[in-house]
Amino acid sequence: MPEPILKISELDAFYEDFQALYGVDLEVAQGEVLAIIGANGAGKTTLMRSISGLTQNKADMVTFRGDRIGALRADEVAEKGIALVPEGRQLFPSLSVEENLLIGGQIGRKGPWSLSAVYELFPILQERRNQQSTSLSGGQQQMVAIGRALMANPDLILFDEISLGLAPIIIKDIYAALPGIIGEGMSALIVEQDITKALSVSQRFYCLQEGRVSLEGASATVAREDISRAYFGVE
Amino acid sequence: MDWLNAVIQGTLLGGLYALFAAGLSLIFGVMRLVNIAHGDFIVLGAYLGLTVTTLLGLHPLVALLLVVPAMALIGYVLQRGILNQTLGKDILPPLLVTFGLSVIIQNGLLEVYSADPQKMNAGALETASVPLGELSLGVLPVLTFGIAVAVIASLQWMFYSTALGRAFRATSDNQEIAQLMGLNRRHIFGLAMALALGVTAIAGILLGIRTSFDPSIGGGRLIFGFEAVIIGGLGNLWGTLIGGVILGVAQTIGAKIDPGWQLLAGHIVFLAILAVRPNGLFPRINE
Numbered sequence: 001m002p003e004p005i006l007k008i009s010e011l012d013a014f015y016e017d018f019q020a021l022y023g024v025d026l027e028v029a030q031g032e033v034l035a036i037i038g039a040n041g042a043g044k045t046t047l048m049r050s051i052s053g054l055t056q057n058k059a060d061m062v063t064f065r066g067d068r069i070g071a072l073r074a075d076e077v078a079e080k081g082i083a084l085v086p087e088g089r090q091l092f093p094s095l096s097v098e099e100n101l102l103i104g105g106q107i108g109r110k111g112p113w114s115l116s117a118v119y120e121l122f123p124i125l126q127e128r129r130n131q132q133s134t135s136l137s138g139g140q141q142q143m144v145a146i147g148r149a150l151m152a153n154p155d156l157i158l159f160d161e162i163s164l165g166l167a168p169i170i171i172k173d174i175y176a177a178l179p180g181i182i183g184e185g186m187s188a189l190i191v192e193q194d195i196t197k198a199l200s201v202s203q204r205f206y207c208l209q210e211g212r213v214s215l216e217g218a219s220a221t222v223a224r225e226d227i228s229r230a231y232f233g234v235e
Numbered sequence: 236m237d238w239l240n241a242v243i244q245g246t247l248l249g250g251l252y253a254l255f256a257a258g259l260s261l262i263f264g265v266m267r268l269v270n271i272a273h274g275d276f277i278v279l280g281a282y283l284g285l286t287v288t289t290l291l292g293l294h295p296l297v298a299l300l301l302v303v304p305a306m307a308l309i310g311y312v313l314q315r316g317i318l319n320q321t322l323g324k325d326i327l328p329p330l331l332v333t334f335g336l337s338v339i340i341q342n343g344l345l346e347v348y349s350a351d352p353q354k355m356n357a358g359a360l361e362t363a364s365v366p367l368g369e370l371s372l373g374v375l376p377v378l379t380f381g382i383a384v385a386v387i388a389s390l391q392w393m394f395y396s397t398a399l400g401r402a403f404r405a406t407s408d409n410q411e412i413a414q415l416m417g418l419n420r421r422h423i424f425g426l427a428m429a430l431a432l433g434v435t436a437i438a439g440i441l442l443g444i445r446t447s448f449d450p451s452i453g454g455g456r457l458i459f460g461f462e463a464v465i466i467g468g469l470g471n472l473w474g475t476l477i478g479g480v481i482l483g484v485a486q487t488i489g490a491k492i493d494p495g496w497q498l499l500a501g502h503i504v505f506l507a508i509l510a511v512r513p514n515g516l517f518p519r520i521n522e
Contacts, residue, residue, distance in 0.1 A: 052415060053414075053415075054411055054414070054415070073414065073419065074411070074414040074415050075414050075415075075416075075417045075418055075419045075420075078414075078415055078416065078417040079417055083415070084415050086412060086415070090409060090412045092404065092405045092408040092409060092412070092413075093408055094404040094405070094407065094408050095401060095404055095405060095408070099401050102398075102401065103401055103402070103405050103413075103416050103418075104416055106398060106401075106402070106416065106417065106418075107416065107417035148416075152416070152417070
């Protein structure tokens with residue numbers, strides 16, 4: 001395996017007052033798509049918050065391209081080149097569709113993504129560019145959220161539950177678009193409840209259970225019974 | 236004709252109230268901070284103007300070129316140094332801290348400038364007037380109103396057409412997600428407070444040309460500012476101008492009926508509007 005772009009070591013992290021992650025170790029290689037699966041409350045969201053800087057931990061718990069970023073604020077992490085597509089989309093309601101995209105890009109990192117590239121990927125957004133972001137359908141809002149993260153031209157993009165609350169047909173579209181998005185040399189970390197979807201787009205996966213890594217391996221070859229065991233903790 | 240005159244004078248006075256209110260409205264809009272010391276910052280602006288005009292012999296309106304940046308700097312440092320630490324889920328700490336600031340500013344001004352009423356000298360501008368039919372309009376009130384409209388229009392443009400305004404709105408919507416976009420909210424809040432106190436400096440100097448002032452009058456200006464913001468509706472800058480005008484007109488008409496009624500009439504109109512439209516006339520912020 002080549003040198004990892006993201007390395008998490010011995011991560012203990014808290015969600016509000018209780019500990020959600022215990023000694024988690026994890027690596028993402030350059031250009032790799034990694035899936036994180038696990039039941040509700042397994043610590044997936046805390047893991048995302050810890051990587052993106054929304055939850056600050058000890059500096060050396062998270063290393064990104066050799067920089068110790070575990071203790072940085074989210075805006076500093078964003079400048080290093082990590083973008084998050086947050087659970088529930090979380091668009092800015094006071095901003096139009098285009099302004100939501102522009103604010104994603106204002107960090108000013110160079111790369112292939114720009115307003116026109118995002119509009120090419122999701123043409124519907126160009127039609128709706130002057131509308132309030134909250135007036136869009138759920139699927140279109142998810143496109144804005146993905147576009148907003150891409151506008152930062154990140155080296156690592158985190159997707160947190162991008163299919164949650166969307167119609168199956170929309171989920172299919174979004175997953176169909178994913179390889180085109182990630183294909184630009186970006187690494188990606190995908191948190192997903194739908195295990196089949198998560199395994200189909202990723203090269204490797206980690207399964208979290210009650211704040212610990214219960215299983216990791218190659219997505220293509222893992223046995224379903226191993227996953228059920230790691231996912232639910234039943235023997 | 237006297238009544239028409241009262242309405243016109245009240246409208247022009249409303250421009251000054253809108254300037255009192257604009258900074259208050261801005262910081263509430265961006266960071267949900269209610270600045271109890273806002274009135275005292277207006278008075279501080281007036282005193283800084285007084286110092287600049289007496290020390291350097293400048294006209295008060297020229298003094299704006301120094302006082303506005305000075306107040307903006309004070310705002311940024313205050314926000315980064317103190318106020319950011321008070322912001323959080325609990326709304327009480329910023330109220331208490333700005334209340335404390337109010338006391339400190341008042342007493343500081345008292346110490347430096349004494350309790351004697353002061354006034355800035357703007358020369359011929361103070362008494363100049365232009366005839367309008369049978370009425371005569373003071374140049375200073377008309378200028379004040381014009382400045383208020385220009386300030387509100389600039390803030391509106393800044394808020395809705397610039398990258399900084401976009402950052403303000405995004406941070407106001409969702410601080411965590413804004414942080415993910417690389418916006419450091421502490422810096423954004425500092426800029427918002429700088430802008431607010433810059434506008435407050437303009438309000439303070441216009442106040443200090445119009446009437447005499449002393450360190451104790453901040454509280455009253457704070458109330459006028461609050462009332463203008465709330466009448467107009469939270470988060471709507473043009474609404475704030477209309478709120479100021481309604482308050483100003485209510486006061487001049489009240490004074491026309493009986494001089495003792497000036498302030499009371501303003502408060503009564505404010506309470507009446509609050510009773511009918513608790514969110515103000517043109518609210519923008521959906522809570």
